[in-house]
Amino acid sequence: MWYDTVMETLSGPQLINDSKTPSGRVHVGSLRGVLIHDALFRVLKDHGFETRYTYGIDDYDPLDGLPADAGPDIRQYMGFPLCNIPAPEGSTATDLADHYISEFLGIFSELGVGAEIYRMRDIYRSGRFNEAIDRILRRADIVRQVYAEVSKAQRPADWHPFQVVCEQCGKIGTTEVTAYDGQEVTYHCRKNLVKWAEGCGHTGKVSPFDGRGKLPWKLEWTAKWFTFGITIEGAGKDHCTRGGSRDVAEACLRAIFGITPPLNVPYEFFLVSGAKMSSSKGVGTAAREIANFLPPEILRFLMINTPPKRTVNFSTDFDYIVKLFNEHDRLVESVGSGKATPTQGKTLQTVEVDGRHTAYHPVGFQLLTALLQLPHLDVQQEIEKRIAGGLSAEDRAILQRRLTAARYWLDTYASEADRVVLQESLPASADTLTATQKAFLKLLGERFPEQALSDDEYQTFVFDTARLTPLGQKEAFAAIYRVILDQDKGPKAGSLFAFLDRAFLVKRFGEIRFGHRAFWQETGLDTAEASVWLGSHPPVSCTAVTALDQDTSPALGVVELTVRLEDGKTHRLRVLLQDVGDAADFRQRVQAWSQTLAGPVAVALANV
Numbered sequence: 323m324w325y326d327t328v329m330e331t332l333s334g335p336q337l338i339n340d341s342k343t344p345s346g347r348v349h350v351g352s353l354r355g356v357l358i359h360d361a362l363f364r365v366l367k368d369h370g371f372e373t374r375y376t377y378g379i380d381d382y383d384p385l386d387g388l389p390a391d392a393g394p395d396i397r398q399y400m401g402f403p404l405c406n407i408p409a410p411e412g413s414t415a416t417d418l419a420d421h422y423i424s425e426f427l428g429i430f431s432e433l434g435v436g437a438e439i440y441r442m443r444d445i446y447r448s449g450r451f452n453e454a455i456d457r458i459l460r461r462a463d464i465v466r467q468v469y470a471e472v473s474k475a476q477r478p479a480d481w482h483p484f485q486v487v488c489e490q491c492g493k494i495g496t497t498e499v500t501a502y503d504g505q506e507v508t509y510h511c512r513k514n515l516v517k518w519a520e521g522c523g524h525t526g527k528v529s530p531f532d533g534r535g536k537l538p539w540k541l542e543w544t545a546k547w548f549t550f551g552i553t554i555e556g557a558g559k560d561h562c563t564r565g566g567s568r569d570v571a572e573a574c575l576r577a578i579f580g581i582t583p584p585l586n587v588p589y590e591f592f593l594v595s596g597a598k599m600s601s602s603k604g605v606g607t608a609a610r611e612i613a614n615f616l617p618p619e620i621l622r623f624l625m626i627n628t629p630p631k632r633t634v635n636f637s638t639d640f641d642y643i644v645k646l647f648n649e650h651d652r653l654v655e656s657v658g659s660g661k662a663t664p665t666q667g668k669t670l671q672t673v674e675v676d677g678r679h680t681a682y683h684p685v686g687f688q689l690l691t692a693l694l695q696l697p698h699l700d701v702q703q704e705i706e707k708r709i710a711g712g713l714s715a716e717d718r719a720i721l722q723r724r725l726t727a728a729r730y731w732l733d734t735y736a737s738e739a740d741r742v743v744l745q746e747s748l749p750a751s752a753d754t755l756t757a758t759q760k761a762f763l764k765l766l767g768e769r770f771p772e773q774a775l776s777d778d779e780y781q782t783f784v785f786d787t788a789r790l791t792p793l794g795q796k797e798a799f800a801a802i803y804r805v806i807l808d809q810d811k812g813p814k815a816g817s818l819f820a821f822l823d824r825a826f827l828v829k830r831f832g833e834i835r836f837g838h839r840a841f842w843q844e845t846g847l848d849t850a851e852a853s854v855w856l857g858s859h860p861p862v863s864c865t866a867v868t869a870l871d872q873d874t875s876p877a878l879g880v881v882e883l884t885v886r887l888e889d890g891k892t893h894r895l896r897v898l899l900q901d902v903g904d905a906a907d908f909r910q911r912v913q914a915w916s917q918t919l920a921g922p923v924a925v926a927l928a929n930v
């Protein structure tokens with residue numbers, strides 16, 4: 323896994339850090355950094371590293387854009403530090419920053435994220451950054467040089483990397499510092515410094531310490547690394563470009579403080595798509611929304627199992643979500659079966675909310691969404707009945723979370739085409755099935771077991787019946803979904819059979835009509851093809867039935883062979899003899915063919 327590679331380079335105590343500016347509802351993509359760092363935190367502790375994980379709320383940053391959900395009143399606060407802006411009406415938060423970050427931090431505890439939270443307002447106001455601010459301002463010349471050399475940005479000769487909270491208008495985004503005398507900075511609140519806020523024109527001289535202003539965020543990064551002793555901090559790939567903000571922050575750390583920068587774990591974008599997503603505006607998909615939907619272990623799996631260097635193209639479309647759950651469940655099953663690699667075991671622990679894995683039996687997301695849509699079914703009760711030995715407390719908790727997720731998906735993201743509707747009568751589209759598919763369904767009804775079976779036993783029953791038709795598995799399942807759900811796909815058929823009424827299924831399959839001639843033509847082999855097949859699949863036993871169809875002249879002869887192979891599986895072969903004269907001619911041709919064969923097939927044919 324990616325975190326093993328990261329770990330190889332480390333020694334001594336570790337401090338992992340990540341941060342977020344609370345300038346609006348937090349997008350789900352921001353959870354990627356949170357969980358990548360959390361996975362590292364867990365793995366490092368597990369390997370005996372003395373490790374802390376801190377998460378900073380950058381709430382001294384200015385409001386530099388209108389939050390998508392904010393009212394027009396917010397405009398007057400453009401340029402203010404986020405923590406100095408009142409919370410929206412009706413919010414219980416102390417201020418705007420607190421309002422937005424509270425929702426995000428609520429998810430941390432649900433996901434079992436072990437970060438210690440700190441707020442930049444407290445760091446600045448408590449004076450913890452005073453030393454870093456003083457040293458950076460004294461070496462403003464070096465910062466200007468780094469900007470010019472690393473990011474090719476020219477700053478005026480009197481530019482200083484600091485922004486004061488204007489004593490007259492309260493804005494921080496509009497001020498510019500032009501001098502530092504070791505005690506105080508000289509600043510100007512400029513009308514046109516930025517496009518998104520207007521300064522008041524005030525000029526003044528003030529101490530830069532104890533929260534009277536802040537460093538620009540590239541230098542804030544530098545100051546955090548120096549002050550806190552951060553050893554690992556990953557960053558989104560947009561910050562990690564050559565000459566980008568990460569390069570600037572690292573160069574300043576080296577030049578001013580003589581310190582080696584923390585280990586970077588660059589990570590790629592997290593993109594969201596889905597049929598129901600195109601309509602959302604502004605923030606896109608809030609982290610809270612996805613955390614309301616996905617169970618925490620699935621959300622952790624999504625963020626941690628994808629290597630940081632790969633883009634996540636998250637989608638709320640059904641196929642994507644089903645695949646996500648199934649991939650997670652395969653990991654659970656492989657660990658449960660004892661066949662997992664040590665890395666898989668470690669990944670699963672990292673994915674679990676409380677950091678340890680207790681065996682459980684996950685019920686697939688696709689099946690749950692289907693069952694929830696079947697009328698008159700108490701899904702939880704039905705599932706309890708069908709799990710051998712009953713559900714453990716862990717199973718029950720997981721099932722509850724999945725039922726919630728499946729309901730949420732159906733209510734929020736499902737399109738009409740995604741819906742599963744149990745067809746009360748045989749759908750008209752059943753006509754589009756091939757004669758072979760229809761014959762398969764008919765046979766399914768005739769062979770349907772009297773006694774209830776498990777999901778897997780029903781699934782085996784479907785495979786067996788498909789071989790006895792014969793029909794490919796894909797076409798067989800498509801036929802089942804067509805006549806029950808009027809769709810060409812669906813949840814595991816064996817599971818559907820287990821939850822649906824036997825009489826309903828037998829009746830439905832019994833209603834199917836098909837033309838025998840078309841069925842024979844579709845499935846029939848000639849004697850040469852059949853000989854080749856029998857040569858490569860030598861049977862251990864064989865029975866043969868013949869039929870002579872004299873509806874046409876000359877007639878069509880059919881030999882149906884039911885053969886058992888060494889693996890215990892039974893197959894059916896249908897051999898067609900064209901242009902048959904009469905019964906005697908038919909028998910003679912069958913005999914002639916049988917003489918070219920050996921073993922049980924030859925014996926069976928000799929007796930027809």
Ligand SMILES: [Zn+2]
Binds near residue numbers: 492493521522524
């Ligand atoms: Zn001002």
